[in-house]
Amino acid sequence: MLQSRLSVERRKEAEKNLKCPICSRKVGEQGYCRLHAEVYEVVIKKYDRWKKATEMSWKEYLREIAKNPLTGEWAREVAQYLIEVEGQKNVKNS
């Protein structure tokens, strides 16, 4: 019981100190700053629609966003960050 309380406190502490992994601004609830969190939501929602229409993989979708000249700078930053995260996951798995 004591342990779980401690870990909750530690998590809260970490959240307080954490910076947005993309722009180093202070993070909100989702681990991103407010602006990147908003863009992240949009990216996720759009992918739901894309998936149904195109069967595109998450990575392919992110690459599309990152290279699309019509994508806003914020969305491109989020996509590039997520591609990096995906890359790290693959390294760990292999």
Ligand SMILES: [Zn+2]
């Ligand atoms: Zn940010």
